[in-house]
Amino acid sequence: MKLASSCARAAPRVSQGVVDEQWRVPGGDRGWPAFDSDHRLVRLLDAAPTVAAYPEGASRRIWEGHTFAELPLTTT
Template sequence: MGRAHPYELCRPSPVLGGALGASHAVDVPLLFGTFDSPAGRLLLGEGEPSAEALRLTEEIRGSWAAFARHGDPGWPLHGPDRRATRLLDAEVCTAPCPEEWSRRIWHGHAFDPFDLT
């Protein structure tokens, strides 16, 4: 990965007793505040959003807006010498990339682009 401002949603979805974990796309209804949409209900559950979900919505929206306005979401760049990642959970923080071990698995492997024709 080059220079970027990655984030990782760590807060697990409350549906199915938390079985989904912090799965792909759970951040979408948080970003758009679409808690009552079909996707919002599927990923975040029925009823009023929790105070924690509302805090994460404000955090995500604020950082996306700041990035769109100024190119800086409010945490350091992730680059070769510093792998800063914003961790979105009950306590939001910036920390070294929590998936560093996974990134290293792919180090040195080159992949050709998909031929979709």
């Protein structure tokens, strides 16, 4: 069985320092556009951070409008 290349490669690890540097910027300008529901651009924190369309858009559209039933959170 041959795995697809995207499944076979290990995901790069992003250090907490990179996340802190990208997220906590004085003055509020993080260097990428603010999220809006028309374009759905997000910051992908990867080995080389980029701005791209939300990567799970197909999944979001499949579940859009679906209402999930409540789950019991207690045990007896």
